Amino acid sequence: MGLRDGLNVVLLPDLILARNRSVRQFRRAVPLLSAFALFPALHTMMRMSFRKEEPPAAATPASVANEIAWEYDDETAAYRRPGSRSVASSPPASDARTQRVRRSLDAALDAWWRRGVLPPDELLRDGLLVLEAGHDLDESHRTLLLRTALARRRGMLTALRYQSDPERTAVVLEDALFQATPPLSVAELQRLHQSDAQSNAWAALLSERLRTIAATDPMRRSQAAAALAALSAAPTPPTALEVKEEPAPPLTPTWVEGEAVRQQRRHWLWVMGAVAAVAVIAGAVVWWQRSQDAGMIDAPAGSYTVTLKPDGAAEVVELPAFRIDRFEATVADYRRCYERGACPWPATTASATRSGYLLDPAFSRFPMINLDYDSAARFCRFMGKRLPTAAEWEVAAAFAPATHRMFRYPWGDEFAVQRANSAALGIGDTMQVGSFQPASDSPLGASDMAGNVAEWTATAITQDGATLYLVKGGSFADAAEDLRTTALNPTAPRTAANWLGVRCAADRQ
Numbered sequence: 001m002g003l004r005d006g007l008n009v010v011l012l013p014d015l016i017l018a019r020n021r022s023v024r025q026f027r028r029a030v031p032l033l034s035a036f037a038l039f040p041a042l043h044t045m046m047r048m049s050f051r052k053e054e055p056p057a058a059a060t061p062a063s064v065a066n067e068i069a070w071e072y073d074d075e076t077a078a079y080r081r082p083g084s085r086s087v088a089s090s091p092p093a094s095d096a097r098t099q100r101v102r103r104s105l106d107a108a109l110d111a112w113w114r115r116g117v118l119p120p121d122e123l124l125r126d127g128l129l130v131l132e133a134g135h136d137l138d139e140s141h142r143t144l145l146l147r148t149a150l151a152r153r154r155g156m157l158t159a160l161r162y163q164s165d166p167e168r169t170a171v172v173l174e175d176a177l178f179q180a181t182p183p184l185s186v187a188e189l190q191r192l193h194q195s196d197a198q199s200n201a202w203a204a205l206l207s208e209r210l211r212t213i214a215a216t217d218p219m220r221r222s223q224a225a226a227a228l229a230a231l232s233a234a235p236t237p238p239t240a241l242e243v244k245e246e247p248a249p250p251l252t253p254t255w256v257e258g259e260a261v262r263q264q265r266r267h268w269l270w271v272m273g274a275v276a277a278v279a280v281i282a283g284a285v286v287w288w289q290r291s292q293d294a295g296m297i298d299a300p301a302g303s304y305t306v307t308l309k310p311d312g313a314a315e316v317v318e319l320p321a322f323r324i325d326r327f328e329a330t331v332a333d334y335r336r337c338y339e340r341g342a343c344p345w346p347a348t349t350a351s352a353t354r355s356g357y358l359l360d361p362a363f364s365r366f367p368m369i370n371l372d373y374d375s376a377a378r379f380c381r382f383m384g385k386r387l388p389t390a391a392e393w394e395v396a397a398a399f400a401p402a403t404h405r406m407f408r409y410p411w412g413d414e415f416a417v418q419r420a421n422s423a424a425l426g427i428g429d430t431m432q433v434g435s436f437q438p439a440s441d442s443p444l445g446a447s448d449m450a451g452n453v454a455e456w457t458a459t460a461i462t463q464d465g466a467t468l469y470l471v472k473g474g475s476f477a478d479a480a481e482d483l484r485t486t487a488l489n490p491t492a493p494r495t496a497a498n499w500l501g502v503r504c505a506a507d508r509q
Helices: 003-017 023-045 074-079 093-115 121-132 139-152 156-161 166-178 186-195 199-216 218-232 240-244 263-295 331-339 373-382 390-398
Strands: 049-052 068-071 296-299 302-307 314-319 322-325 454-463 466-472 489-491 505-507
Touching: 093 121, 093 139, 093 331, 121 139, 121 156, 139 156, 139 166, 139 331, 156 186, 166 186, 166 199, 166 218, 166 331, 186 199, 186 218, 199 218, 296 390, 302 390, 314 390, 322 390, 331 373, 373 454, 390 454, 390 466, 390 505, 454 489
Parallel strands: none
Antiparallel strands: 049 068, 296 322, 302 314, 322 505, 454 466, 466 489
8 A cells, every 4th residue: 555545544534524624624634635645756856965954044153054964765774773763674785884984984094194184074974874873983983083073064063972982082172173274163162062962071181181281382372261261161051931942853854963953952951961060070080080090000119129231130229109001002092192293103004914903993902013212202202101211110010019029920920821922822913902911910900011012111221332222021922031020122212113012101199
């Protein structure tokens, strides 16, 4: 039975029952039937399009007038959320279409990392539609979509809604405020803060960054202060009249959100934000502090016996309290530094056995490699830290506070194949950081201090007239004796290899 036939079956009995009513009421029913009769023809004319919406007659901001909306019909069922009213389950074509978008985003990431080129509007649209349909994208894909949306002023709220790392979101927004052309305006930042349901998480981190800029950078001080004021401004809750006059949800398919937020969503955010703002801000600050603490371990001040010379001679050193990263720096960590222009791109993107190691998002939690000494030092400075000295590194790897002694390996005095990614394990390449924790952690809590990748330190020695830096920890290619906490490898500063990475340290306040 066609759509028109079905509507006749439903509506005609009502018309018959209304035969005693006025002719005027019957005439009102005729256009309704005609409209439903024309619906199939209108439906076939709805094709996926990418167009600018015409601004409403009332005065609206210029950013709203430039918004982008995406229309879709049954051909975009692959992108729709599971459980949609019109699609019972995703067809087989869904996976293929989503994978094509993911591959395109991989290529776009490569272009961004290498040349600073953002993806086209079409890929921004497709990526947001994939997210709106309920599919997942890698965190680096979602970050690139947000960066592109902020640069184009299109789909910013949709892109923000799918960010899972508040710190990364804060970094991208800071870039949009100070480095984009044209920069994100303070008014737009305030609107994003007030309209994004999870803005309190990234706003706390962005505010901290802006305070640092205001205190240390005279050139950007006024702009940072204005942005801080925008983030601190409390949103104005809607009046009762505004809530009563909220328009009914449209019958058309859901659009990808542009910069104009639907009225009902805005009202919901006002109400929920007014109730939970203080609690969420406090929770975000606590979460950030804990996450910072979880990323580093503390080492106490004291006298330690360490090995700082290639001949293996032990010596006693006095060290103040310090902190050191729990894990080796990851590919994702270094990408962030590169995206900010603070770190150079490595000479090669390959690992020992993986040609696209630094480009494949699957390895984002694997240790960063192919870094020379200067790149490692620049990365640590970008993170607000520094390279550890060889003595600090050895203490973090070997010192046992309970017994005040130094272990031969991070976990004890006996080598265990199953506790480190070494030559004995036979992997032949890096593994995800923390793969062996907690069994292989040092007594202070540092992971992968033996194997996986060797790590730069800030300790230099002179050998045969050349300045070399001590590398500690051994790698996936090294034997058991090279993984001892006392082992060291004097290395030329320009060395960049697939077995060499970095871990940062900081003074303890």
